[in-house]
Amino acid sequence: MTLSPAHTWRNLATLFKAGALFGLFSANAFAAVAAKADSPICPAATLNGSQHFGVQYQLSGAQHGTLQLLRRQAQTAYFNPGNGVGEWWNFSVAEHPSFIRVFAKQQRRIDYYMGDLRTLNIHVSQPEIESFAAAHLRSQLRHKGAGSCADSQVYEGDYQQVHYRLLWSDSLQLPLQLTTEHKGQIKQWQASKIMPAREVDMLLSRWQQFADTDYADIGDNETDPFLAQMINQGFIEHSEHAVYNSNGQPMSGQHIH
Amino acid sequence: MKTLPHVLAALTAAVAAALVSQTANAAVLPDYQTQSSWFTAGADAVAAKVAQARNTGSTKNVILFVGDGMGVSTLTAARIYQGQAAGHTGEENRLSFETFPYSALSKTYSVNQQTPDSAPTMTAMVTGVKTEDGMLSVSSDSIRGNCLSSKGNELKTALELAEDLGKSTGIISTARLTHATPAATYAHTPERNWEADSNMTTEAINNGCHDIAYQLVMDAPGNGLEVALGGGRSYFLPNTVTDGEGATGRRADGNDLTAAWTENYSNAAYVWNQEQFDAVDTTTTDHLLGLFQSSHMQYEADRADDVGGEPSLAEMTSKAIDLLAKNDQGYFLMVEGGRIDHAHHAGNASRALQDTVALSDAVKAAMDKVDLSDTLIIVTADHSHTFTIAGYPARGNPILGLVHAPEDTTIAQDPTLANDGLPYTTLGYANGPGAKNGARADLSAVDTTDVEFLQQAQVPLSSETHAAEDVAIYATGPGAYLFQGSVEQNVIFHVMNQAAALGGTKY
Structure with missing residues (x-):
């Protein structure tokens, strides 16, 4: 698989067109809102090295929203509880990851297989997906010392015209806090809740029960109202890889704002 | 009887005219015309047609190849693609089945839709009756998604008729075996x-309808299918089972239909990867089930990168014929290139063309195995796509490339520009994911021949759609001559029925 941070960012951006992760790294449309001063929640020592947990991130700045990262061994999912849209990766066979888009409000799933991902030119990096897309970024920043949480480190620096300050959890291998500043505009992601394994299992189990459709079969199901909406009104895969319509709004869900 | 002398006279005149045509032409046409390679090749083609005897006898075997979504433009582009891959200009190339002596055009509309899906079109081909979209081998008196309404409206298929006659039967697809x-x-x-029980409604289950995978194994006609090779493994496995490639089954009823296959039949085998497939001894195996993916099999372009390994469509066809041909009563085999359609839906011409070539290779494999004096081979499509071959590219211009016009005896270095000042590809779609809102992308620096490239499209849709124009039918072997002109798609069943004396109707 191609390790391309740009692809990874763009893929994560499928959860939000105009906010959240996409906005974080495009960093070009933020209101000048100061970062929240709250401290991030620190993970318990018992989570050290765990691959079975979740982290809820709170976004502050021009865009407000919540994003959950769910981890269960080789599976990583990002879920926006606001619009009920999620993306669920499974790297059990690392060279052939499987990918599922979840639409919780409709209780539907779209399953993507290797050939589907290739036809859509979706190439992702497992480390980027599993690190909240911060693995490569961390290597570009300066280490500033230990952070406020146990087993945490602070990194800071400029990368691609954006100033970053990252509080990195060694035990979770994830950001606890990520602040960006671009042209005086500040935005911050902050871990607000550590989700226990049972909560992760509950969500993934629920999604597993949703009615699923292979991406390859969407075109043969134009009479299905849910899929017809995908075919005719949005779900633009090619140019943006996004679950949003041509007006830039998340499909079938409330906007993150 | 009154017309016979007239017909004979006409035939005699035609034959005589053809036989002397080159001589006659030589008298009235200049040498540079009659000695042109185009001229002599055309004359040879007509002479071959004149000399060809119709095989009006019965056929023992029937092989029906279906390229899902393989419209005429797909065939043209695929033949050029294959020819260029072999180092030629491409246009003069022929896919294996384009050498067949008989062909016709097939009208694909369904009872309720101008542009159909694969369900009513295949129903028409194998039952002789058109039905409504989404329905499989039940008449249009049924209501889609309503089990009770379909009871008593089942349409008997060519495969079932073949089973009734004691023939062997087989199905092969690169899509799921439970696909339309x-x-x-x-x-x-x-x-x-309703491919697995977990996809069915309460109404369907309560009224006794069975899911498609269950019907393949548990409700099979006659003594059961002898060959079933393709994708869709998860539809045959319980949802408590993880298969050899890490995918979970989806059956809620607990049935392991792969196990049932080997239990129900003697000398039965179930395989799920290339190694197991290669090890199958067709002389000792009478019922072969191969499920090589949890869902659809890989595109041909990606097949070599599969986790467990997958046989090609040609390999599956060849092995199937070896097994089926053991039956002296003959066989009926359906082979589908199922992913041509999916690649088109994705707006990805390269994969669609590679899968079309794979189907051509499968037909070639069949032709190498069978005796055409007792085997009818039909190659057709269920429907078309909005796939176009446009512009005025030079002869030999890469079929997946930008349009470059002819320039003297070469190809222009610069691409032809459209009114927006941008180059464009030869291949495109009327709709699909390759469309963009706003200005068209500049492809000047894009490798449009890359397998991942999505052709540009006019109307933005997330999934490119089927198209309604006629598709082609190619045929060879006993009864193939019955394919002539423009026919309704359901005529295909009647030709098979007539040629193989399946007993569905007397003509």
Whole structure:
């Protein structure tokens, strides 16, 4: 698989067109809102090295929203509880990851297989997906010392015209806090809740029960109202890889704002 | 009887005219015309047609190849693609089945839609009756998605008729074996999406409808299918089972239909990867089930990168014929290139063309195995796509490339520009994911021949759609001559029925 941070960012951006992760790294449309001063929640020592947990991130700045990262061994999912849209990766066979888009409000799933991902030119990096897309970024920043949480480190620096300050959890291998500043505009992601394994299992189990459709079969199901909406009104895969319509709004869900 | 002398006279005149045509032409046409390679090749083609005797006898075997979504433009582009891959200009190339002596155009509309899906089209081909979209081998008196309405409206298929006659039967697809095209040969259901029991409604279960995978193994006609090779493994496995490639089954009823296959039949085998497939001894195996993916098999372009390994469509066809041909009563085999359609839906011409070439290779493999004096081979499509071959590219211009016009005896270095000042590809779609809102992308620096490239499209849709124009039928072997002109798609069944004396109707 191609390790391309740009692809990874763009893929994560499928959860939000105009906010959240996409906005974080495009960093070009933020209101000048100061970062929240709250401290991030620190993970318990018992989570050290765990691959079975979740982290809820709170976004502050021009865009407000919540994003959950769910981890269960080789599976990583990002879920926006606001619009009920999620993306669920499974790297059990690392060279052939499987990918599922979840639409919780409709209780539907779209399953993507290797050939589907290739036809859509979706190439992702497992480390980027599993690190909240911060693995490569961390290597570009300066280490500033230990952070406020146990087993945490602070990194800071400029990368691609954006100033970053990252509080990195060694035990979770994830950001606890990520602040960006671009042209005086500040935005911050902050871990607000550590989700226990049972909560992760509950969500993934629920999604597993949703009615699923292979991406390859969407075109043969134009009479299905849910899929017809995908075919005719949005779900633009090619140019943006996004679950949003041509007006830039998340499909079938409330906007993150 | 009164017309016979007239017909004979006409035939005699035609034959005589053809035989002397080159001589006659030589008298009235200049040498540079009659000695042109185009001229002599054309004359040879006509002479071959004149000399060809119709095989009006019965056929023992029938092989029906279906390229899902393989419209005429797909065939043209695929033949050029294959020819260019072999180092030629491409246009003069022929796919294996384009050498067949007989052809016709097939009208694909369904009872309720101008542009159909694969369910009613395959139903038409294997039952002789058109039905409504989404329904498999039940008549249009049924209501889609309503089990009760389909009861008593089941349409008997060519595969079932063959089983009744003691022939062996087989299905092969690079899509799921429960997908519409293969399913229409053996299943009867008012909803193509009822592929596993977990996909069914309460109404369907309460009224005794069976899911498609179940019908393949547990409700099979005659002594059961002898060959079933393709994708869709998860539809045959319980949802408590993880398969050899890490995918979970989806059956809620607990049935392991792969185990049932080997239990129900003697000398039966179930395989799920290339190694197991290669090890199958067709002399000792009488019922072969191969499920090589949890869902659809890989595109041909990606097949070599599969986790467990997958046989090609040609390999599956060849092995199937070895097994089926053991029956002296003959066989009926359906082979589908199922992923041509999916690649088109994705707006990805390269994969669609590679899968079309794979189907051509499978036909070639069949032709190398069978005796055409007792085997009818038909190659057709269920429907078309909005796929176009446009512009005025030079002869030999890369079929996946930008349009470059001819320039003297070469190809212009610079691409032809459209009114927006941008170059454009030869291949494109009328709709699909390759469309953008706003200005068209500049492809000047894009490698449009890359397998991942999505052709540009006019109307933005997330999934490119089927198209309604006629598709082609190619045929060879006994009864093939019955394909002439423009026919309704359901005529295909009647030709098979007539040629193989399946007993569905007397003509």
